Amino acid sequence: MERPFVAHTEQAREVFRTFLRERGQRQTPERFAVLEALYHTGDHVDADALYQHLRDEADASVSRATVYNTLDLLVEAGLATRHQFDGSHARYERAYAYAQHDHLICTDCGHIYEFCDPRLHDTQQMIGQILGFAVARHSLTLYGQCRRDACPNRAESDDA
Amino acid sequence: MERPFVAHTEQAREVFRTFLRERGQRQTPERFAVLEALYHTGDHVDADALYQHLRDEADASVSRATVYNTLDLLVEAGLATRHQFDGSHARYERAYAYAQHDHLICTDCGHIYEFCDPRLHDTQQMIGQILGFAVARHSLTLYGQCRRDACPNRAESDDA
DNA sequence: CTTCATGCAAAAAGTTTGCATCCTC
DNA sequence: GAGGATGCAAACTTTTTGCATGAAG
Numbered sequence: 001m002e003r004p005f006v007a008h009t010e011q012a013r014e015v016f017r018t019f020l021r022e023r024g025q026r027q028t029p030e031r032f033a034v035l036e037a038l039y040h041t042g043d044h045v046d047a048d049a050l051y052q053h054l055r056d057e058a059d060a061s062v063s064r065a066t067v068y069n070t071l072d073l074l075v076e077a078g079l080a081t082r083h084q085f086d087g088s089h090a091r092y093e094r095a096y097a098y099a100q101h102d103h104l105i106c107t108d109c110g111h112i113y114e115f116c117d118p119r120l121h122d123t124q125q126m127i128g129q130i131l132g133f134a135v136a137r138h139s140l141t142l143y144g145q146c147r148r149d150a151c152p153n154r155a156e157s158d159d160a
Numbered sequence: 161m162e163r164p165f166v167a168h169t170e171q172a173r174e175v176f177r178t179f180l181r182e183r184g185q186r187q188t189p190e191r192f193a194v195l196e197a198l199y200h201t202g203d204h205v206d207a208d209a210l211y212q213h214l215r216d217e218a219d220a221s222v223s224r225a226t227v228y229n230t231l232d233l234l235v236e237a238g239l240a241t242r243h244q245f246d247g248s249h250a251r252y253e254r255a256y257a258y259a260q261h262d263h264l265i266c267t268d269c270g271h272i273y274e275f276c277d278p279r280l281h282d283t284q285q286m287i288g289q290i291l292g293f294a295v296a297r298h299s300l301t302l303y304g305q306c307r308r309d310a311c312p313n314r315a316e317s318d319d320a
Numbered sequence: 321c322t323t324c325a326t327g328c329a330a331a332a333a334g335t336t337t338g339c340a341t342c343c344t345c
Numbered sequence: 346g347a348g349g350a351t352g353c354a355a356a357c358t359t360t361t362t363g364c365a366t367g368a369a370g
Contacts, residue, residue: 025325031325048358065325066326082246082247086242089358106293119283120283123277123279127302130275132307134305135302136267137304142293143298145296186344222352225353
């Protein structure tokens, strides 16, 4: 049922190893534990969720400071993506071997869906041309109401 | 040089009046002062900037709590838009009579540009159809490097 | 054994909340 | 006059920082 991401964890670890070595930074068990935790949770998690996971479910004990520190490294290494959806705090998502995609969030239940529209790439290029920009990346999030039965506020909406 | 937004302030005030009246909420001078401050600053400002402006430049003395409270009301009234660009905190922008647009931010100098691509509406609709969503709004931000002479990091980029 | 990373706790930054006072309706 | 709104400060949440200890190279 789940996407097979286990294999990618192995490769991500390798990438991280190389990344750290090249930058002359240390390969500590804590850093790999954070990487593992992120790749294990195939979701959009915040730093605290990872901290909790590491603290409770994994045997690794990593401080919050280290979680934040390592997440920054992972983002720099291209192994994680940082999102800041509307009103909330930072959330992270594994990035190795996962194609660039965007998000669709239900304003009722908070559920996050992913999608990909190739036309966005055109938009990105075109706007860059027009405004004289070297556009490196984009962040698109759609907000709306999903139609899941499980969605808490589902019934309330008038389906006009 | 500036866009003529003064006239819109008048109309926004009227909309706010009606909004408050209909909701049985009070029309206090503080609330209108915040509206005025937001519409006066034709930019993407945070709550604190508005607070400072009200405190120093305007004669109105409004507490931070009231600024936050009123900004929420303005967003609900459709008179303001709240943004949460990448790493930073909430920023607000006046919304009355300003067409839906998106943002392009220079990762070097932080400058915010605006643009509009009608194809986004199609994307929004299409993805909504596919995923069974009633998409209400979207948030798109492009990140890249601008080519302004004033951009601090301008020279460093290799123009490959 | 040197130096960088960790952990802890305190600080910082942004936002929310509780309560007495004030002012709109 | 009654009840919502304000201001102040304290609480809260998320993230950063400083410093002593600990471990990777």
